[in-house]
Every structure is written in structure tokens, then in C-alpha cells.
Amino acid sequence: MKFPDVILQTAAKILVFIIMIYSIYILFAGHNNPGGGFIGGLITASAIMLLYLAFDVETVGEIIPLDFKIIGAVGVMLALLTGFGAVLFGVPFLTQVYQYVNLPLLGKTGLGTAFVFDLGVYLAVVGTTVTIIRSISEDL
Amino acid sequence: MEILMTIVAGTLFTSGVYLILSKTLLRIIMGLSLFTHGVHIMLMSINGLKRGAAPLLEEQAASYTDPVPQALILTSIVISFSLTAFSLVLAYRTYKEHGTDDVERLRGQDHE
Amino acid sequence: MSLLHFAVLLPFLYTIFVPLFFKKLPRIHTGWFVIVIPLLLFVYFLTNFPVQTDSPPIVHSVPWIASAGIHFSLHLDGLALLFALIITGIGTLVVLYSIYYMSMKREALHNFYVYLLLFMGAMLGIVLSDNLMVMYVFWEATSVSSFLLIAYWYQRKKSRYGAQKAMLITVFGGFAMLLGALMIGTAAGTFSIREIIGMRETLADHALFLPAMLLILLGAFTKSAQFPFHIWLPDAMEAPTPISAFLHSATMVKAGVYLVARFTPVFGGDMNWFWIIAIVGTLTLFWGAFMAIRQTDLKALLAYSTISQLGLIMSLLGIGSLALNPDFAAEADWFEAAILAAIFHLFNHSIFKGCLFMVVGILDHETGTRDIRKLGGLMSLMPVSFTLTVIGGLSMAGLPPFSGFLSKEMFFAGVLAANTHTEQWTLWLPIAAWVASIFTFAYCLILVFKTFTGTYHPDRLDKKPHEAPIGMLIPPIVLALIVVSAFFFPNLLSYNLFEPAIHSVLPGLRLPGETFYVKIKAWHGLNTELYMTIGIVVVGTLLYRTYKKWGDVYNLLPHKYTLGSLYDNGLAGAEKLSARITSTYMNGFLHSYLSYIFVFIILLVGGSFVLLDAFGYDLSTNAEIGLYEYILAGAIAVLAGFVISVTSRLTAIIAVGAVGYLVSLLFVIFRAPDLALTQLVVETITTALFLLAFYFLPKLKTEVTRIRVKISNLLISVGIGALFTLIGIAAQGSNQFKPVSEYFQNAYELSGAKNMVNAILVDFRAFDTMLESVVLFTAGIGVYTLIKLRKSRKGGQQ
Incomplete structure (x- = not known):
């Protein structure tokens, strides 16, 4: 399906980056502020959906040459492995640990396995949502 | 406030169930969607509304809203999203395959 | 776990390897690998022979469902040993016999020996179990494995x-x-x-x-x-x-x-x-x-x-x-x-x-x-x-x-x-x-x-x-x-x-x-x-x-009313009856099935609600209602009613989307920023999906429904709505337990997070979230398969 809409295409080019950056901010902010893997993932997915609306499937496929099914699977695996990582240290499945580190620019930041887990959720959401959208739009 | 929201949830349940009982696949899925909204509002209002600040520790508030129902609903939103997406595509494919979106006509064959 | 437990479980465990032997070593009759088990068990039981009657029998117990008094306990007394020796002894001979009886080339030997071992284990389980429930499990296992063997x-x-x-x-x-x-x-x-x-x-x-x-x-x-x-x-x-x-x-x-x-x-x-x-x-x-x-x-x-x-x-x-x-x-x-x-x-x-x-x-x-x-x-x-x-x-x-x-x-x-x-x-x-x-x-x-x-x-x-x-x-x-x-x-x-x-x-x-x-x-x-x-x-x-002379005596027996025909007719009759009963309510209409469910909910939940006199309300703790909130609530209610009556699919989809956006506004008022954000994005994507998927679907028609059905639908939906509203109101009035939420206010100390909701999702209740992403991913794969499978099928036809 094509929407040959010049205004939409021009706007999309700029908007997609803004939305993407925002979504990544949301992903990182999740621990202390509203946000997190789910919301971040959904926002990223909606940015990609905007691309699909503005351009046709083939063009988007060239812009982002990724198989989103695999991204989704990687996300679920990441979340699972975080859980099993805890088992390796002899604590119950999915026990999360965290530590404060001083990162350049960001300052004192809590870094934990919970973030890796959240990243897995993020990837799962992005992968799944885009897979759904893509499957449908390719079929139309 | 709680009682008003419960009544709103009740309205959503009513129209949700009415749509679910109709014949068109699209209506049924929309009904599910409305029903889910009703459940979310109900969960929030049973817990009590507008008590304390948002559950963010940065707020430094004396009391916070209960975070448990919120976490529950967040999970529910995502699950219902996947449910809606799946049933939409299922309905779409059913229509393509059978040429109708009327569940009365999609009735299975009597066996034998 | 004692040696006796292993003796009972050994045949079951060994079944895993039998198909491997059959597939990987097709030149050797699978029976030769299987015969080891009954032989081993026979020798093991012989070591317990003879049972001393003046000392208490051997009993070993492993808790299984301890709360229900069900333990996997085994005992070996004189009776059990007699049976165990018969089972394993004749079992050994039968396996040896089957090696020559069952053709290596023609028969599905892996099935045969897997069933046989299952049976043997189950039979040992019956005679060695001390717990009646465990014995029952093995009892039925023999029925099932016997079924499989007869239907070999x-x-x-x-x-x-x-x-x-x-x-x-x-x-x-x-x-x-x-x-x-x-x-x-x-x-x-x-x-x-x-x-x-x-x-x-x-x-x-x-x-x-x-x-x-x-x-x-x-x-x-x-x-x-x-x-x-x-x-x-x-x-x-x-x-x-x-x-x-x-x-x-x-x-x-x-x-x-x-x-x-x-x-x-x-x-x-x-x-x-x-x-x-x-x-x-x-x-x-x-x-x-x-x-x-x-x-x-x-x-x-x-x-x-x-x-x-x-x-x-x-x-x-x-x-x-x-x-x-x-x-x-x-x-x-x-x-x-x-x-x-x-x-x-x-x-x-x-x-x-x-x-x-x-x-x-x-x-x-x-x-x-x-x-x-x-x-x-x-x-x-x-x-x-x-x-x-x-x-x-x-x-x-x-x-x-x-x-x-x-x-x-x-x-x-x-x-x-x-x-x-x-x-x-x-x-x-x-x-x-x-x-x-x-x-x-x-x-x-x-x-x-x-x-x-x-x-x-x-x-x-x-x-x-x-x-x-x-x-x-x-x-x-x-x-x-x-x-x-x-x-x-x-x-x-x-x-x-x-x-x-x-x-x-x-x-x-x-x-x-x-x-x-x-x-x-x-x-x-x-x-x-x-x-x-x-x-x-x-x-x-x-x-x-003199059999030839008196053999006619058997012809005197009724041919029509034998036990066998009683069984056959009984079975056929039961099938017919259940088919008839089933067809009265399993009519293939989704509408009927959903109606049963909803009516059942109304009767059961509503009935016990009334019988237990559970309704009560307490409005004293209610927060005050602002003007915006009245407007929002009214708008949601009106839109919800509007979706029912509208015939244009685009309008209906947008109305449903609007309800979703209004709900996300409500979440803002409810002090739930995470929810508001998620709801907003989800609603956007869902609406887009609705529009994408239904671009080619037919227009919503005014449904031709008999007025009787319409009224019953209306009654059911109003019943469900009213019931849940009443339950919701009653639930607000009663607070049976202290909320657990205070624990989560320590989120920062426990998981280094300041967002409690997020801490619950990724740390305290991470297991739920993990399975949730699995559900989401499964749905995605489901969508993908639904669409792509047909494509490849069509491709095959071309």
C-alpha cells in the first residue's frame, strides 16, 4: 500500500529521529522516572510504523534492513538469560542485582541486571510490534 | 470519584459485552477492547483514587498511590495489545479465507 | 529415594532410550537391549528373597503431595515380592520370546517395547505401592499401557x-x-x-x-x-x-x-x-x-x-x-x-x-x-x-x-x-x-x-x-x-x-x-x-x-442378548445420546457460547452476591470529583454507547480509539504516569492496526437480528455491567487486608529504582514481565504465521 504524501514523508523523516531519541530516553529513564522497556519499545515501534505509513514496505525494508522477528526473539532470550544468570550465582531465578557507578556525562547511575532485563523487554516489544505491522502491511 | 469511575467502568462493560455478542468480527474485537478499558478503570478505582503522589520516589511525597495495581494494569495493557493484534489479524485472515466476517455464517460444519 | 524407588522407576526411565536403540542400531533386535531391564530387576528382587516375616517389612517413603497425605511410599513384603518376581521373571522370558516372535524388519519395535516397559513399571508400581493414591496412578497406567499394547x-x-x-x-x-x-x-x-x-x-x-x-x-x-x-x-x-x-x-x-x-x-x-x-x-x-x-x-x-x-x-x-x-x-x-x-x-x-x-x-x-x-x-x-x-x-x-x-x-x-x-x-x-x-x-x-x-x-x-x-x-x-x-x-x-x-x-x-x-x-x-x-x-x-452330541447346548444361549452385545449397544446408545444432548447446546454459534458464559457469570456471581448479602458501600473515603472528571467520564460513557450504534467502520474505530485516549487521560488524573504513557502509545498503534487490517473488510452493516435476540443481548450486557459495577462499589467499601504496597516504597533501597511501578515490573515481579514478553512475542509470531503461511501456500500453487 502506498501513501504518496510528500508532506507526510518530509515530516516523517524528521519526526522519526525525534521519536527514536525520545524512546531511548524513555527506556533509560524507566528506572527512576515514568518510562521503561515497554513504553520505550512501543514508542520505537510507533516511529517505525510512521515510516511504514509514509513510505512503502520496500523502502522501509532498505532503510532498516533488520529482521524484527529475530530482534523480538533476542529480546525474550535476553530477559530469560538475565533470569538464569541469577541462577548461576545460586540465587533464585530472576533475582536482580544493581550497583552504582560513575559514568562519564551521566554521573552516578544505578546499573543493574534489571536494566538488562528491561532492555530485553524493550527488544521483545519492538521486534513483536514491528513484526505485526510489517506482516499486515506486506499483505495488503 | 471512585463511584463515578466504577459507573464509567460499568458502562464500558455493558457496551463491551453487547458488542461481543454481535455478529461482526470487527465489532467483537472492539467490544473486547472496550471491556479491557473497563477492567483497567475498575482496578484503579477499587484501590482508591487520587491518594498521594505518583509512585515515583523523586516526588518526595508523604504518601504515594499504590503502585501494585498500576504494575498489574501495565501488564494487562500489553497483553491486551497482543490479544487485539492477534485477533485482528485472525479476523482479517478469516475474512480473506471465507469471504465473510459474520460469525453466524462462520459456523463450523456439524460433524458427520 | 531408595533403591526400591529406582526399581519401580527404572522401566519408565529406560523407555527414553528404547527409540534410540531402535533408530540407531537397527541391525540388532531392540529386544536385546530391553531384556536387560526385567532381568536386572528380577535379580534385584531375588536379593530380597526370602522376605523375613518376623521383622517389619521394608518401607521407603518420598513425600510427593504431602499436604494431601500422598507420599510415594513403597513397601516390599511377602505378597509384593511374589508378584514382583512373577512380573520381572515372566517379563524377562516374554521379552526373550518376543525377540523371536516380533519381526525386526516389519514391526515398530520401539513402540512395542516402550509400551511393554511402561506396563512393567506400572505393574511393579501397583504391587509395591503402599500409598493408595500412588497405587491408583499405577493402576490406571497399566490400563493405558494395556490399551496401547492391545491396539499395537x-x-x-x-x-x-x-x-x-x-x-x-x-x-x-x-x-x-x-x-x-x-x-x-x-x-x-x-x-x-x-x-x-x-x-x-x-x-x-x-x-x-x-x-x-x-x-x-x-x-x-x-x-x-x-x-x-x-x-x-x-x-x-x-x-x-x-x-x-x-x-x-x-x-x-x-x-x-x-x-x-x-x-x-x-x-x-x-x-x-x-x-x-x-x-x-x-x-x-x-x-x-x-x-x-x-x-x-x-x-x-x-x-x-x-x-x-x-x-x-x-x-x-x-x-x-x-x-x-x-x-x-x-x-x-x-x-x-x-x-x-x-x-x-x-x-x-x-x-x-x-x-x-x-x-x-x-x-x-x-x-x-x-x-x-x-x-x-x-x-x-x-x-x-x-x-x-x-x-x-x-x-x-x-x-x-x-x-x-x-x-x-x-x-x-x-x-x-x-x-x-x-x-x-x-x-x-x-x-x-x-x-x-x-x-x-x-x-x-x-x-x-x-x-x-x-x-x-x-x-x-x-x-x-x-x-x-x-x-x-x-x-x-x-x-x-x-x-x-x-x-x-x-x-x-x-x-x-x-x-x-x-x-x-x-x-x-x-x-x-x-x-x-x-x-x-x-x-x-x-x-x-x-x-x-x-x-x-x-x-x-x-x-x-461326546462334544459333537451335546455341543448344540450352546445354541440354546441367546444370541441377541449376550453381555457382549449389551456392551456394544450400550456404547452405541451412549454415543448417540451424548451426541444428541451435545447438539442441543453446542450449535456452532459463537453468540450462543458467549451467552452461556455471560449468563452463567450473572447467575453464579450475582446469585452468590445476593445470597451472601455482599453488597455494601462506603462513600466516605471517596475523593472529590472535579469538573474535568465529569466531562471525561461523560465522554467515555457517550462514546461507549456510540460505538454500539454506529454503522461506519471508520467512525467506530476512531470512537474506540477515542475511548482509549480518554482512558489514558484518566490515568493522568489517577497519578499513574507510566500507565498514561503506555496507554497513549498502545492506543495509537492499535488504532493504526485496526485501520490497516480492516481496510479491505466489508462495511459494517446494520445487523439484521431478531428483536428477541437483541433484547436478550441487551439484557445480558446490562446484567454484566450492573453486576460488575455493584461488585466494584462493594469492593471499595470493604478492605479486608492491609495492602502490601508499603513494601514497594522501599524500591530504592531494594532495587536501586525510584520508579516503583518499574521496579515491580523488572525486579519484584520480573517473572510476570518475562512471561508477558513471551506472550507478546508469541502473538507476534502468530500474526506472522497467519499471514505468511498462506503466502507460501499460494506460492506453491503457482
């Missing part, structure tokens, strides 16, 4: 029919037994058989005593093919012959006998127990023997003879149970002898019937038929098989010098004792036993002589018969040797194997260290038993000779 040649209609029949009848009995076990367990307060036996005096007065007894007997009778449940056994003969030799003569059908023996300490002494078992057993004994004569298929003949012999063992157990009745304490010795006879005959029957089945399998294998009318004169062609049949057959007929003679004599002694010592009208017992034994004698003659003597008809046979390969002959030869040696040295078995078993069946009759009188003698002098045997030989031979 599932291409044949008769195999499937026989398997289904066996399954239905034995599982029906199994359920009865479960109910009985639950009753006795409730009455005793424990499921441990040992503990139940320990409190048998107090149990006898319990209201559940008699129902539990009847139900457990029902389980035993169906499994052991007692009249009128015997009808499944002849049809089960469709199984491969090694299976018939193992399951349907030596082991599975003995499970019912085991159950009766195991429960004799609990129920024995009760007169109902004696009467039911004695009558059913004797009736089965007679009917099986009577019906065996008319059979023309050798396996069917053996099946009926098995039924008959099981009836014999049952009736002996019934008579023997009187030893526990205090009224007969003076005559207890006589009844103890009956128990000894039962156990001895059980052993004998397993041996000689296993042997006979194997020989019939050989005949079938070498001649291509089991039909008596086609066979004959095979004596000179198959001398070894003939010898084996003579040994097995005459042992079954009860002639010396074979072990069957001894147990038969003891059986007569038992029925005579029951007649003289019970002071009730039991004269029918020895008479029926005697008449049945005459028929038994006659069919044994048919089995031996109709097959091997007479004229040889090579034209009626598909193959040219010759003696079987040596490997196939070894197992029946071993069994036949046991038959003969058991006659000459019965006391070897009797003191070491049977005496401990009697201790399990009749506990408390002897002090520790004392023994039962178990000396078995071949010669008792000229007593009534011997005269009865002589009479049997004379009359039986006469019957065999």
Missing part, C-alpha cells in the same frame, strides 16, 4: 475395538476403585495401606466401610475379568501373543487378585466380602470354563480359561478371608489353607498359562492360523511344542505330575472346608467347583488333542509347519520345567515364597516368629478331593468324546 496393530479394526473395550471397562473399574480408595482413606484418615490395615477394627463400624468395599471390589473384578466384566479379555487377544502371555495371563489380570489379597486384611472377616467374592469367583470359574469349550480360536480358548482360572483364585481368596472372622477362629486353619491354595494357584497359573500362550504363539507363527478346525496332527511335526502343551494343559486340567494338580486339590479342600465349616448353605460351592473343573478338563483335552493329534490337513494351512527356532522355545521350556519341578518340590516355594505372602494377606494371626502351616503334599490318601479329581477325569473325557 492399530491398523486392524478388531485390535482397536478390543483395546477400546479393555480400556473402557478397566478404567471404569479404576474410577470405582479410586472412589473406594478415597472413601477408605477418609474413613481411616490416611492413604497408607499399612496404616489402614493397622486400624481395621475401628474401620469396620464406619459408614463408608461397605461402599468402599464394594467399589474396591468393582475395581478388582473389572481388572481381573470377573463375571460380568470378563467380556473385555477375549477381545484383548488381538494383542501380539507375547503381550497376551504377559499381560492377559500372568500379570495385569492378576492385579485385581492382588488388590483383593492386599485388602483382605482390611475387609476380610466381613461376611459380605466372603459372599461377594466367593459367588462372583465361582460364577466366573464356571462360566469361563463352560464358554472355553465352544471356542475355535486357540487364543480365545485360553482367554476364557484365564477368566475361569482367575475366578478360581478369587473364590479361594474369598473363602480364605474367613480366617480373619473371629466367629471361625477355631476353623481358621482350614481357611488359611485356602489362602495358601490361592497363592499357589496364582503362581501356577502364571507359569502354565504363560507357557501355553507362548506355545499357541508358536503355532500361530509357524502354521499361520490359531483355528482349531484347521489344525490337527501336528504332533510329529512339532514335537517340542506338543510336549510343552501337554505339560501346560494337563497342569491346567489338574493332573499329576504337574503343579496344577496340587493347587487344584487344595482348591477342592478349600471349597469343602467352606461348606463344612461356615454352617450356612454353601453346598453349591463344591458342586459348582466340581462341574467347572469338568469343563476345564474337557477344554484342556481339546487344547492338547484337537491341535496335535488327529489328521493333519496341510491344505488348510498357509505355511508348511515346522518346529519353532530355539530362542522361541526356551521361554516356554523354562516355564514348563518350573511346572514340573513345582510338583515335585512344592515346599521349596511354599516355605520361602508363599509363607511370607500369607503373612501379608492374613496379618495378626500369628505372633512374630511363628509360621503358617504351608506344607504341600501330593498324596493325602484316598480323600474326597481325590475322588472328585477321578470323577473329573472320567466325566471330562466323556464330555470331550
Whole structure:
């Protein structure tokens, strides 16, 4: 399906980056502020959906040459492995640990396995949502 | 406030169930969607509304809203999203395959 | 876990490897890998031999569902050991036999041996379990594996029919037994058989005593093919012959006998127990023997003879149970002898019937038929098989010098004792036993002589018969040797194997260290038993000779109203009835099904809501309502109503989307920023999906629905809405428990997060979130498959 809409295409080019950056901010902010893997993932997915609306499937496929099914699977695996990582240290499945580190620019930041887990959720959401959208739009 | 929201949830349940009982696949899925909204509002209002600040520790508030129902609903939103997406595509494919979106006509064959 | 547990679980665990052997080493018969297991177990059980009766039996327990009193506890006493040795011993021989019987090239051996091992493990589980519930699990496992084995040649209609029949009848009995076990367990307060036996005096007065007894007997009778449940056994003969030799003569059908023996300490002494078992057993004994004569298929003949012999063992157990009745304490010795006879005959029957089945399998294998009318004169062609049949057959007929003679004599002694010592009208017992034994004698003659003597008809046979390969002959030869040696040295078995078993069946009759009188003698002098045997030989031979003249007697039996046709018609009728009932409400309309669910919710939840008087409200804690909130609530309600009536799909979709956006605004008011954000994005994507997916769908029509349906839909939906609203209001008013939420306010200390909701999602309740992403991903894959699968199918057509 094509929407040959010049205004939409021009706007999309700029908007997609803004939305993407925002979504990544949301992903990182999740621990202390509203946000997190789910919301971040959904926002990223909606940015990609905007691309699909503005351009046709083939063009988007060239812009982002990724198989989103695999991204989704990687996300679920990441979340699972975080859980099993805890088992390796002899604590119950999915026990999360965290530590404060001083990162350049960001300052004192809590870094934990919970973030890796959240990243897995993020990837799962992005992968799944885009897979759904893509499957449908390719079929139309 | 709680009682008003419960009544709103009740309205959503009513129209949700009415749509679910109709014949068109699209209506049924929309009904599910409305029903889910009703459940979310109900969960929030049973817990009590507008008590304390948002559950963010940065707020430094004396009391916070209960975070448990919120976490529950967040999970529910995502699950219902996947449910809606799946049933939409299922309905779409059913229509393509059978040429109708009327569940009365999609009735299975009597066996034998 | 003890070694005993591993012994029971070993066959189950080994099944994993059997298909590997079959697939990876196709040149070696899979049976050679399997035979290790029964052999190993047999040796293991031999190390526990003989069981010491003066010390408490070996009991091992592993908690399973401890809260329900269900432990995986096993015990090894005399009775269990006897059965375990029979199962593993005959199991070893049967596997050896099957190596030659089952063709390596044509048969699905991995299936065969997996089922066989499952059965063996389940059977060991039954006899070794101390916990009734565990025993029930194994009990049903034998039914299931027997089903699989009977239907092994599932291409044949008769195999499937026989398997289904066996399954239905034995599982029906199994359920009865479960109910009985639950009753006795409730009455005793424990499921441990040992503990139940320990409190048998107090149990006898319990209201559940008699129902539990009847139900457990029902389980035993169906499994052991007692009249009128015997009808499944002849049809089960469709199984491969090694299976018939193992399951349907030596082991599975003995499970019912085991159950009766195991429960004799609990129920024995009760007169109902004696009467039911004695009558059913004797009736089965007679009917099986009577019906065996008319059979023309050798396996069917053996099946009926098995039924008959099981009836014999049952009736002996019934008579023997009187030893526990205090009224007969003076005559207890006589009844103890009956128990000894039962156990001895059980052993004998397993041996000689296993042997006979194997020989019939050989005949079938070498001649291509089991039909008596086609066979004959095979004596000179198959001398070894003939010898084996003579040994097995005459042992079954009860002639010396074979072990069957001894147990038969003891059986007569038992029925005579029951007649003289019970002071009730039991004269029918020895008479029926005697008449049945005459028929038994006659069919044994048919089995031996109709097959091997007479004229040889090579034209009626598909193959040219010759003696079987040596490997196939070894197992029946071993069994036949046991038959003969058991006659000459019965006391070897009797003191070491049977005496401990009697201790399990009749506990408390002897002090520790004392023994039962178990000396078995071949010669008792000229007593009534011997005269009865002589009479049997004379009359039986006469019957065999004159069969042509009196055989018409069978035509007098009704053909239409047999038990078999009762079963068939009953089954067909039940199918028809359930189809009719089902079709009244399972009409294929989604609308109907959903209506049932909703009406049920209204009735059940609403009903209990009203009955419990649960409604109440407390508005005092309600937050005040702002103007915006009124507007939002009103807008949501109006939009929700609007969606129902609108006919344009675009408008409907946008209206649903608008509801979603308004809900996300509500979340803002509810101080739930995470929810508001998520809801907003989800709603955007969902609306886009709605629009994408329904671009090509037809326009929403005004639905043509009958007004009656419309009203009922409206009533149901209003009912659900009102009910949930009331429940919601009532729930706000009551706060039963302290919220757990305060714990999560320590999110920063516990997980370094300041966003409590996020901390719950990724840390405290991360398991939910993980599975949730799995659900999401599954849905995505589902969508992908739904669309792509059709594409590839279309591509294939082009």
C-alpha cells in the first residue's frame, strides 16, 4: 500500500529521529522516572510504523534492513538469560542485582541486571510490534 | 470519584459485552477492547483514587498511590495489545479465507 | 529415594532410550537391549528373597503431595515380592520370546517395547505401592499401557475395538476403585495401606466401610475379568501373543487378585466380602470354563480359561478371608489353607498359562492360523511344542505330575472346608467347583488333542509347519520345567515364597516368629478331593468324546442378548445420546457460547452476591470529583454507547480509539504516569492496526437480528455491567487486608529504582514481565504465521 504524501514523508523523516531519541530516553529513564522497556519499545515501534505509513514496505525494508522477528526473539532470550544468570550465582531465578557507578556525562547511575532485563523487554516489544505491522502491511 | 469511575467502568462493560455478542468480527474485537478499558478503570478505582503522589520516589511525597495495581494494569495493557493484534489479524485472515466476517455464517460444519 | 524407588522407576526411565536403540542400531533386535531391564530387576528382587516375616517389612517413603497425605511410599513384603518376581521373571522370558516372535524388519519395535516397559513399571508400581493414591496412578497406567499394547496393530479394526473395550471397562473399574480408595482413606484418615490395615477394627463400624468395599471390589473384578466384566479379555487377544502371555495371563489380570489379597486384611472377616467374592469367583470359574469349550480360536480358548482360572483364585481368596472372622477362629486353619491354595494357584497359573500362550504363539507363527478346525496332527511335526502343551494343559486340567494338580486339590479342600465349616448353605460351592473343573478338563483335552493329534490337513494351512527356532522355545521350556519341578518340590516355594505372602494377606494371626502351616503334599490318601479329581477325569473325557452330541447346548444361549452385545449397544446408545444432548447446546454459534458464559457469570456471581448479602458501600473515603472528571467520564460513557450504534467502520474505530485516549487521560488524573504513557502509545498503534487490517473488510452493516435476540443481548450486557459495577462499589467499601504496597516504597533501597511501578515490573515481579514478553512475542509470531503461511501456500500453487 502506498501513501504518496510528500508532506507526510518530509515530516516523517524528521519526526522519526525525534521519536527514536525520545524512546531511548524513555527506556533509560524507566528506572527512576515514568518510562521503561515497554513504553520505550512501543514508542520505537510507533516511529517505525510512521515510516511504514509514509513510505512503502520496500523502502522501509532498505532503510532498516533488520529482521524484527529475530530482534523480538533476542529480546525474550535476553530477559530469560538475565533470569538464569541469577541462577548461576545460586540465587533464585530472576533475582536482580544493581550497583552504582560513575559514568562519564551521566554521573552516578544505578546499573543493574534489571536494566538488562528491561532492555530485553524493550527488544521483545519492538521486534513483536514491528513484526505485526510489517506482516499486515506486506499483505495488503 | 471512585463511584463515578466504577459507573464509567460499568458502562464500558455493558457496551463491551453487547458488542461481543454481535455478529461482526470487527465489532467483537472492539467490544473486547472496550471491556479491557473497563477492567483497567475498575482496578484503579477499587484501590482508591487520587491518594498521594505518583509512585515515583523523586516526588518526595508523604504518601504515594499504590503502585501494585498500576504494575498489574501495565501488564494487562500489553497483553491486551497482543490479544487485539492477534485477533485482528485472525479476523482479517478469516475474512480473506471465507469471504465473510459474520460469525453466524462462520459456523463450523456439524460433524458427520 | 531408595533403591526400591529406582526399581519401580527404572522401566519408565529406560523407555527414553528404547527409540534410540531402535533408530540407531537397527541391525540388532531392540529386544536385546530391553531384556536387560526385567532381568536386572528380577535379580534385584531375588536379593530380597526370602522376605523375613518376623521383622517389619521394608518401607521407603518420598513425600510427593504431602499436604494431601500422598507420599510415594513403597513397601516390599511377602505378597509384593511374589508378584514382583512373577512380573520381572515372566517379563524377562516374554521379552526373550518376543525377540523371536516380533519381526525386526516389519514391526515398530520401539513402540512395542516402550509400551511393554511402561506396563512393567506400572505393574511393579501397583504391587509395591503402599500409598493408595500412588497405587491408583499405577493402576490406571497399566490400563493405558494395556490399551496401547492391545491396539499395537492399530491398523486392524478388531485390535482397536478390543483395546477400546479393555480400556473402557478397566478404567471404569479404576474410577470405582479410586472412589473406594478415597472413601477408605477418609474413613481411616490416611492413604497408607499399612496404616489402614493397622486400624481395621475401628474401620469396620464406619459408614463408608461397605461402599468402599464394594467399589474396591468393582475395581478388582473389572481388572481381573470377573463375571460380568470378563467380556473385555477375549477381545484383548488381538494383542501380539507375547503381550497376551504377559499381560492377559500372568500379570495385569492378576492385579485385581492382588488388590483383593492386599485388602483382605482390611475387609476380610466381613461376611459380605466372603459372599461377594466367593459367588462372583465361582460364577466366573464356571462360566469361563463352560464358554472355553465352544471356542475355535486357540487364543480365545485360553482367554476364557484365564477368566475361569482367575475366578478360581478369587473364590479361594474369598473363602480364605474367613480366617480373619473371629466367629471361625477355631476353623481358621482350614481357611488359611485356602489362602495358601490361592497363592499357589496364582503362581501356577502364571507359569502354565504363560507357557501355553507362548506355545499357541508358536503355532500361530509357524502354521499361520490359531483355528482349531484347521489344525490337527501336528504332533510329529512339532514335537517340542506338543510336549510343552501337554505339560501346560494337563497342569491346567489338574493332573499329576504337574503343579496344577496340587493347587487344584487344595482348591477342592478349600471349597469343602467352606461348606463344612461356615454352617450356612454353601453346598453349591463344591458342586459348582466340581462341574467347572469338568469343563476345564474337557477344554484342556481339546487344547492338547484337537491341535496335535488327529489328521493333519496341510491344505488348510498357509505355511508348511515346522518346529519353532530355539530362542522361541526356551521361554516356554523354562516355564514348563518350573511346572514340573513345582510338583515335585512344592515346599521349596511354599516355605520361602508363599509363607511370607500369607503373612501379608492374613496379618495378626500369628505372633512374630511363628509360621503358617504351608506344607504341600501330593498324596493325602484316598480323600474326597481325590475322588472328585477321578470323577473329573472320567466325566471330562466323556464330555470331550461326546462334544459333537451335546455341543448344540450352546445354541440354546441367546444370541441377541449376550453381555457382549449389551456392551456394544450400550456404547452405541451412549454415543448417540451424548451426541444428541451435545447438539442441543453446542450449535456452532459463537453468540450462543458467549451467552452461556455471560449468563452463567450473572447467575453464579450475582446469585452468590445476593445470597451472601455482599453488597455494601462506603462513600466516605471517596475523593472529590472535579469538573474535568465529569466531562471525561461523560465522554467515555457517550462514546461507549456510540460505538454500539454506529454503522461506519471508520467512525467506530476512531470512537474506540477515542475511548482509549480518554482512558489514558484518566490515568493522568489517577497519578499513574507510566500507565498514561503506555496507554497513549498502545492506543495509537492499535488504532493504526485496526485501520490497516480492516481496510479491505466489508462495511459494517446494520445487523439484521431478531428483536428477541437483541433484547436478550441487551439484557445480558446490562446484567454484566450492573453486576460488575455493584461488585466494584462493594469492593471499595470493604478492605479486608492491609495492602502490601508499603513494601514497594522501599524500591530504592531494594532495587536501586525510584520508579516503583518499574521496579515491580523488572525486579519484584520480573517473572510476570518475562512471561508477558513471551506472550507478546508469541502473538507476534502468530500474526506472522497467519499471514505468511498462506503466502507460501499460494506460492506453491503457482
